[in-house]
Amino acid sequence: MYYICNIKQTEMIVEITDIKSKTDNIISSYKAKELSNEEYINRLLDRINEIQKPIKQAIKIIESLDEILLLTTWAEIRTVRDKEDLKYILDSAEQIHKRFIRDYAFLHKTLRKDMFGNVLKDFKNTIDDFEDSFFEVKNVFFKVRKNNKLVSLINSLF
């Protein structure tokens, strides 16, 4: 009985100075790990940049592909082989465009617009430009240059 009482007594005796000291220790440890508001924002911006990086790389790739696709209209298409190469380029462009759309749809659904709105908009506009170029190139090869009236008018203009 005494033993129990003794334990009870020991448990109940709490020195306020100990609590003060422990409180100080805990608060100090929090303060040591605490980030300033600026650091929180910098870390957030770093994370945003990290997520944006592959999207920005994709934009550059699509822009390069866009310019290359437009260049096909400057190439001479004379032989059967040239025609096959052109068909290959157009088929590849059509396939990769579908992939771009899928990737954009996923990112648009997944990423917060208030943080990634601008880069998503850039991504979408770049895909739209690429789509325009694709249809324009097809139009040149399969419509404009097959229109004899238009071609002979251009050739006799000056």
Added chain:
Amino acid sequence: MEFFFTEEFISEFKKIIKGKEHKDLESLFIDEILEKTFDEILYTGTTKQSGDNTNSLYIKKRIGKKKSGKRGGYRSYISVLIKNQQLYFIFIHPKTGRRAMVKLETEKEIVLIKKLKEDKENNNLIEICLNDERSKIIDKNTEEEIF
């Protein structure tokens, strides 16, 4: 280089810049056409529609600056006929907005090119250049601002 506008081109340009979102079209045109070299005009964002460099060349050029985060403004497409570094602008249309057009139909292109031929024969084309500040497009003969 020499630059010529048809009346149709000027008329369409004026209609486009009436819209708020396209009010900077003139400065865009200056930056991306009039301040560029012949090769830059020819081979950047351009499709060769038909013709060749020695006789007459018909191209379509895309303009519209890419400003990160501010893009989506607009793209415009310009139809140009070229002969010996003389550039004849026959049509312009934006991709978005009030005067938006997906593409210029071939029948309309034929009409515009025929009109260019006529205007050239009758000396009805307007040769343009930049003002001294290089901020406005002016009629080379009268020095009046076009837009």
